[in-house]
Amino acid sequence: DTQMTQSPSSLSASVGDRVTITCRASQIVVSYLNWYQQRPGTAPKLLIYGATSLQSGVPPRFSGTGSGTDFTLTISSLQPEDSATYYCQQSYNTPYTFGQGTKLEIK
Amino acid sequence: QVELVQSGSELKKPGASVKVSCKASGYSFTRYGMHWVRQAPGQGLEWLGWINTHTGNPEYAQDFTGRFVFSLDTSVRTAYLQISSLKTEDTAVYYCARNIAAAGAMGPGWLDSWGQGTLVTVSS
Numbered sequence: 001d002t003q004m005t006q007s008p009s010s011l012s013a014s015v016g017d018r019v020t021i022t023c024r025a026s027q028i029v030v031s032y033l034n035w036y037q038q039r040p041g042t043a044p045k046l047l048i049y050g051a052t053s054l055q056s057g058v059p060p061r062f063s064g065t066g067s068g069t070d071f072t073l074t075i076s077s078l079q080p081e082d083s084a085t086y087y088c089q090q091s092y093n094t095p096y097t098f099g100q101g102t103k104l105e106i107k
Numbered sequence: 108q109v110e111l112v113q114s115g116s117e118l119k120k121p122g123a124s125v126k127v128s129c130k131a132s133g134y135s136f137t138r139y140g141m142h143w144v145r146q147a148p149g150q151g152l153e154w155l156g157w158i159n160t161h162t163g164n165p166e167y168a169q170d171f172t173g174r175f176v177f178s179l180d181t182s183v184r185t186a187y188l189q190i191s192s193l194k195t196e197d198t199a200v201y202y203c204a205r206n207i208a209a210a211g212a213m214g215p216g217w218l219d220s221w222g223q224g225t226l227v228t229v230s231s
Contacts, residue, residue, distance in 0.1 A: 001169075032209070034217040036152075043202055043224050044144075044152065049217035050209060087152055091206075091215045095168040096142070096154040 002027050002090050006099035014107045019075045021102045023088035028068050032092035035064055035073045038101075039084045047086075048073060080106050109133040111203055111222035118228045124191040127225045129203035136184040137161045140206040140213045143177065143188050145199040146224075153199075157206065158186060159213050193229045200224040 003026035013019050023033065031051040036044040046055045048064035051071055061076045075082055083106045088099040114128040129141065143155040156167040158177040165177040176189045186203055202225075204218035 032215055036218075038152075043221040044204075044218075045221070046217060046219050049207075049219070055219065089152075089154075089218075091217060093215070094166060095156070098152040098154065101151045 001095055002029060002093060002097050004088055004090055004097050004099040006086075006088055006102050008102060009100065010103040010105070012105040012107050013078050015078055015080060017078045019078055019082075019104065021073045021086055021088075021104075023066075023071045023073070023099050025069045025071075025090055029090040029092035031067050032090055033064075033066065033071045034089045034091060035062075036087045036089065037082075037084045038087065044087065078106065082106070109205065109220045111205065111220055113201075113203060113222040113225045116226040116228070118230065119193050120231055121193055121195060121229055123193050123229075124189060125193060125227055127188045127190075127201050127203075127227070129186045129188075129222050131184045131186070131205070134205075137181055138212060140208070141177075141179075141186040142204045142206050142218055144202045144204060144218075146202070147196075147199040150199075155188070155201075160186070161213065190227070193227075195229050195231075197227060198229045200226050 005024045033051045035048040038044045052064050085101045085103045110132045112130045117125050137160045140157050142157040155171045158165040178187045203222040205220040207219045208214040208216040
């Protein structure tokens, strides 16, 4: 199975800050890397697919980069509603595997 | 619009069975794979597997073979997850999610639409 490792596990930042979350795969997943946002008590929401493509309706302050094994999710200017847990997921092979999550808190 | 509506919360005793439903609307049901993901209380997301809605062929993650069964009723656009011989560690929120293939009808891709989740609690 492909292991996905996110860092950091948690972070706290202020409104307007630029925030970066990283995700590393234990083997090459090409660009089959997706990012999800999950607010407490709700289902995950797709933000980025194919490592770099912004899902329809997602604000452009979210962006994704990377290929192969190393990926990043960046929020260019943090907003209060971005308080959530973020998960990366590889879909290059089954089992699809998720990172352990990064909990983002707004100061 | 695309919508996945899941059945309500369940409280079961250890050893019992449960069947969770996921009713799809707003798209052609048999054109997209349906995946199942669970989340134990306070934990991360765990992929259970998926079912090809065109052929009915399921694929399970290694830890979810045997007691977990995916099925379909395409006449009512509904996918099902049945769990037998429930254990307390099966307590979790179970999600269905539609897969959009990057290339090809049922290939790898991304989970673009999710059900609201079904809480299954297993307790004596």
